[in-house]
Amino acid sequence: MIRIDTSSISVLNPYFSDTAQDYIYKANISAFNTNFGGIFVVKKLGAKHHRIVFTTELGNKIFDFAFDGDDFKVNHILKELDKKLLINILRNDFKVLVTESPEVEKAYLLKEDTVYQTNILGKNHFYFSGQNQLYKITKVRGGKSKVEFLFSEINDNIAQYIEISHQNINLTIKLKSI
């Protein structure tokens, strides 16, 4: 593992960075042994402004979040899901999805990959980049991976598949671009 000088290094998550693009995914969420699906929508509205909406296949809105700079707003959430704990988990996960260029604290070369240590919402996140493409983000606490974000089948800065899996709770979100 080789440490790199970070003064001139930045890392970019380009997967939700185009304001002209409507990012539409078919989602499968497995949470605490229940499975449910829906449509996951991300739209970039400004430099650091994103909307994230989740609806059922039939179109009913389940939640509607706005990330604007450091602000986070719940525009809508089903009453049954309106739990602070759940909203915090979703906010933390989605904040990672829409953060385009987190500040790099350290960077390493690890085999073929470049690994960037960054800080999002006060937590360590490691960005793994291979062949100049970001393919994994790992949220780490106490030396252990807590949440993993995988990006695959990347075309034209769109990740066809995204998987968010939590290691310490039973929650996996799978997204497939449609």
Next chain:
Amino acid sequence: MFSYKHFFFVPSLRLRSEQAKTRVFMAILLVCFAFGNLTAQTKMSSSEVAVLKAKVRAQSETTETISSDFVQYKHLDFLSNDIESTGKLAFKAPDKIKWEYVTPFVYSVIFKNEKLYINDSGNKSALDMGSNKIFKQLNQLITASIKGDLFDAEEFTVTYFKKERKSEAHFEPTDPEFREFIKSFHIIFNNNGEVEEVKMIEPSDDFTQIIFSNRTTNQPLSDAIFAQ
């Protein structure tokens, strides 16, 4: 009294030429034209409502099966384009419904015996609607979107409009809990009293619009279609 004149000719506006006057006149005409188009949808008289109800009911009573294609447009105000999906619908009297998305994803729901059977690209699950009033009302709306016959349900306030040769019924849920999901539900009927289009408007004014095509009625549909 308020008039267009007061609205458009603010006192400071001086028209210097005939040409400018013409331009303003054209603009007003354009606005009136647009406004006129809006009012082309007029409220029905009570006798017209009775005719529509009778037509839809007759349609509904003689309908044993329906199969149809549909296109769904999900409108979210912040998106550049509506999310478009297509699928097929199958209905068998009295209460079996299959609602199936074919593109851009494969997903189906079957409503049968107060249960909801979901097949999400091979992942199957079932939900009991019997105890859930929201599901019951949703099921009512889905049945209504197919058969149209929902006029006297006390869960909705209904208003009727006519537009050219088509009729439109707007259902507004009376239950506050259901109103959190749906502000208004619009059904557009063709001249034969068949449902052509459905629009489900959320409290935020985002909406889901479903347009039916290739409708065939009373062709035999096997029970296997509704099996999961």
